[in-house]
Every structure is written in C-alpha cells, then in structure tokens.
Amino acid sequence: MVESTDSNLDTITELATMKEQMVEMFHILKALQSEKEKKAAGGPRSHPSSGNPNQGVGTTQTQDGKDTNTKQKAPLDDSQRAPPGGNTPHTEKEAEKLSPIEERLKAIEGSSCPDLKNSFEMCLVPDVVLPPKFKVPEFEKYNGTTCPKSHMHMYATKMSAYHENDKLLIHFFQDILVGATMSWYIQLEKTQIRTFLDLSNAFVKQYKFNEDAALDRTQLQNMAKKPSESLREYVQRWRGLASQVLPRLDEEEQLSIFIDSLQSPYYERLIGNVTTNFNVLIKVGEKLEGGIKSEKIAE
Structure with missing residues (x-):
C-alpha cells in the first residue's frame, strides 16, 4: 500500500512538471503544422534555364525568325525526378523535430496518469489577473510536517x-x-x-x-543542544519548535523551559539569570560560550 501511494505521488509530481512542457510542445506542433501547410499550398517551383527563355533544349530558330521544335525532351530517370511536393528534405527535418515529441506523448498516453487536460484548464484559477507592479513575496515552504x-x-x-x-x-x-x-x-x-x-x-x-500532534512542554524540556551548533543556533531551533506548542507559551515560560534543557556549564551559569528576554539571554550565553572556547571557563 505504501509503495502504491509513493508511486501515485511520483506520478502526480511528474504531471506537475509536464504542465509547462505541454504548452511548449503545443506551440512547436502548431508552428510545424503551419510550415507544412504553407509549403503544400505553394507546390513545386519551376527553375527556368539561363539565357533566352525561348531557346531551350530541343528548339531551333529558322531563317524567318520562327522557332520550331527539332526534338522532344528526353524523359527524366528516377534520380532526376523531383519528389512529390518538392519538400522531402524539409519533411525529414520536421520528422526529426517531431520524433522526441511523439515519443514523449506516447509515454504520457501509456502511463497510469488520468487523462491530461489542457495545461491552463488544470489550474484552479486559469484566468487570474495580476495587479500592476505585483511582486510575489518570499514564503517559507510548507512540507506537511508542521502545524x-x-x-x-x-x-x-x-x-x-x-x-x-x-x-x-x-x-x-x-x-x-x-x-x-x-x-x-x-x-x-x-x-x-x-x-x-x-x-x-x-x-x-x-x-x-x-x-x-503538536509538541508539549515535556518534549521541549527534553531537547538538547547539539555539539556542532552554537548557542544562538540552538535558541533559534528551540524557539521554532516552541512556537508550535498549544496553548501558546509566554516569554517567561519559554525562558524557564529553555534553561532547563541546557547542559553543563550553560545550565549552572544561566539558571540564576533573572532576565525575561531571550535577546539578553543570548548575549549572556554567547559571552559564556566565548569563555569556554578560550578555556577561561572550564566545561
């Protein structure tokens, strides 16, 4: 069942990626079709020989100025015959362009996806109008694991x-x-x-x-600072999770639980801190952190 769900998600994700590709392929096909129609409508072109057009192969001019045919033109063999429409080279080039598109379409039609609709019809609001000078804000991405x-x-x-x-x-x-x-x-x-x-x-x-499944106070208290992260980084990670606790914690409650989550020597040095502001606590903690790194304060 899990494998089936993962397969469906992969299929849907691929479908989203193909939305833009379908529009591009549609324009390519339209352009190629238009080119073929123009060539078909024009038909084969004649290529007049150089010189006097009245003196082609098999004609002679009499003394009185009149042209008479002296012999018929020899029939053309297969190598000299022009292909129907006169555009075989162009057709081959078009076939090369269409080949990868056709293969992609066959892959789409042969998959287990639902019937594909027009890319714009698949949008929830295909006729959305952007306000003048509209700029999309920067958003934090949601992956489905938080509130x-x-x-x-x-x-x-x-x-x-x-x-x-x-x-x-x-x-x-x-x-x-x-x-x-x-x-x-x-x-x-x-x-x-x-x-x-x-x-x-x-x-x-x-x-x-x-x-x-939101976090509770006990889970916050059981958190710990990683050896690889600074105190500031730990505070930011801790407060990010604390914001998900319901009901909401006020600043004083958060400070108390945060200090309880610290290990030595931070806990011993900060337990007596009477500040009610995380910014002040971070400044004190960073001074303590600097003293530990310089070995002025023993761990």
Whole structure:
C-alpha cells in the first residue's frame, strides 16, 4: 500500500512538471503544422534555364525568325525526378523535430496518469489577473510536517494587501508548498475550491493531524543542544519548535523551559539569570560560550 501511494505521488509530481512542457510542445506542433501547410499550398517551383527563355533544349530558330521544335525532351530517370511536393528534405527535418515529441506523448498516453487536460484548464484559477507592479513575496515552504494554521497565518499576513482578491490568493498559495503538499494542491478540483476560504479550510483539514500532534512542554524540556551548533543556533531551533506548542507559551515560560534543557556549564551559569528576554539571554550565553572556547571557563 505504501509503495502504491509513493508511486501515485511520483506520478502526480511528474504531471506537475509536464504542465509547462505541454504548452511548449503545443506551440512547436502548431508552428510545424503551419510550415507544412504553407509549403503544400505553394507546390513545386519551376527553375527556368539561363539565357533566352525561348531557346531551350530541343528548339531551333529558322531563317524567318520562327522557332520550331527539332526534338522532344528526353524523359527524366528516377534520380532526376523531383519528389512529390518538392519538400522531402524539409519533411525529414520536421520528422526529426517531431520524433522526441511523439515519443514523449506516447509515454504520457501509456502511463497510469488520468487523462491530461489542457495545461491552463488544470489550474484552479486559469484566468487570474495580476495587479500592476505585483511582486510575489518570499514564503517559507510548507512540507506537511508542521502545524498548518501557522503557515496559513504567515501566508495571509504577507498577502494581506490582496485579501479581497480570492483568485490571486488561491493561485499563489502553491508558492508556500513543496513535495507532497504540492501534489495535494494539484489534485484539488475547481468545483470544490471557489474561494480562498474554501482552500484554507481544505488545507487545514488535510494537515490537521500535525496540529493534533503538536509538541508539549515535556518534549521541549527534553531537547538538547547539539555539539556542532552554537548557542544562538540552538535558541533559534528551540524557539521554532516552541512556537508550535498549544496553548501558546509566554516569554517567561519559554525562558524557564529553555534553561532547563541546557547542559553543563550553560545550565549552572544561566539558571540564576533573572532576565525575561531571550535577546539578553543570548548575549549572556554567547559571552559564556566565548569563555569556554578560550578555556577561561572550564566545561
């Protein structure tokens, strides 16, 4: 069952990649077809011989100025005959261009994917209109392993200037997704997602299990600083996970739990710190860290 799920996800991911490729292939095919139609409409071209056009092969001129045919033209052998339409070389070149496209299309048709639609029809909002001077904000990517409400709140905050533009909000929501979450977005049906509220509810419902499995205080206290990371890096990692704890922890609670997670000599030196601000705690901790590195403070 797991292998089947992974296979479906791989297929869906490939489908997303091919969306842009299908548009490009469509334009190539149209251009090639247009070129072939133009050549077919023009037909074979004659190539007049140089000199007097009235004095070709098999004609002589009498004394009174009249031309008379003295012999018939010899029939052309197979090597001299022009191919039908006169464009065999062009056809071969077109065949070379079409060959990889045809192979790709056959691979698509032979796969277990659903029937492919027009690339634009596959979009949730194919007729989205961008506001003048619109620039997509930088988003932290969501991979489906953390609280969905936090990411939804982040997205809504950065797109607050366009809170009335449902189509824009739905279209660019995919920019915060990565991996399996992007595959989930691609499978959404337009009939089910008509407003951004519909998308928000579907997203939170899909990944609600992450909210139910949120960290608690005990898990935070059992964390430990890695030997390879600095105190500042550990604080950033710890606070990132602490933000997922429900109900929310205030600053003073976070400081108390964080200090309890430290090992010697940080714990002994910071347990008596009376600050209620993480910034101050980091500054004190970095001075302590510098003293340990310079061996002024024993570990």
